[in-house]
Amino acid sequence: MRLPKEAYQNGTNPTRTIMKRRILYILLAIVLVAQFFQPHRGVPPIDPANDMLVMTEAPDDIRTLVQGACYDCHSYNTTYPWYSHVTPMNFWLQDHINEGREKMNFSHWNMSASQKHAHEAGEEVQEGEMPIDSYTWIHGEARLDASQRNTLATWFNANMPIEQEEDQRGEY
Ligand code: HEC
Numbered sequence: 001m002r003l004p005k006e007a008y009q010n011g012t013n014p015t016r017t018i019m020k021r022r023i024l025y026i027l028l029a030i031v032l033v034a035q036f037f038q039p040h041r042g043v044p045p046i047d048p049a050n051d052m053l054v055m056t057e058a059p060d061d062i063r064t065l066v067q068g069a070c071y072d073c074h075s076y077n078t079t080y081p082w083y084s085h086v087t088p089m090n091f092w093l094q095d096h097i098n099e100g101r102e103k104m105n106f107s108h109w110n111m112s113a114s115q116k117h118a119h120e121a122g123e124e125v126q127e128g129e130m131p132i133d134s135y136t137w138i139h140g141e142a143r144l145d146a147s148q149r150n151t152l153a154t155w156f157n158a159n160m161p162i163e164q165e166e167d168q169r170g171e172y
Helices: 005-011 014-034 060-069 089-103 118-126 133-138 146-159
Strands: none
Touching: 060 146, 118 146
16 A cells, blocks of 8 residues: 555654764675785796696696586686686685685696695596586586586596595695
8 A cells, every 4th residue: 555655754754864874885885895805816827838737748638628527616727707807706615716726726736745645636526526606606607517526526536646644645
């Protein structure tokens, strides 16, 4: 039911309306200023010869799957979509990327630190833990179907380094 116009106007307090508007402007200004704060996205220079897919001479179908589903977070070859520049999304995404690279970095496959957790790659893929859900919600192309999961997991299991003892691993 629609009340006559007066009924609405009578109920509003002009000072309060001005206050509300002010608060809205302040919030808007905060959101705008926040956009100038961006996480560090720089990467060190990389030698393509040290790339995991190059070093393992991975076949084309594996390359496509791994680059499409893992490289944004587990290598220095990250493609940043537009929303990854929007605060606070940017910090949240960069956190995932930094954490992913720290665990396993396909761009530095010559370094043992990059491979420490790689023995779990097959299992992570098989169990659907990787790529992480929040990523595949947005990146439809990174969603793996059952047969892609199998292909990828089998290849990882055959080609990733096996788990090593802490003292044998050594740091780079
Ligand atoms: C959106 C970013 C993202 C994508 C894409 C992604 N990962 Fe990860 N990955 C992470 C993060 C963050 C961690 C560390 C936290 C964790 O273990 O859940 C991680 C951890 C891992 C680990 C270490 C697990 C452990 O606990 O030691 C493996 C192995 C791994 N990922 C494999 C993969 C593989 C294989 C793919 C592609 C099929 C992939 N990830 C795709 C972000 C990602």
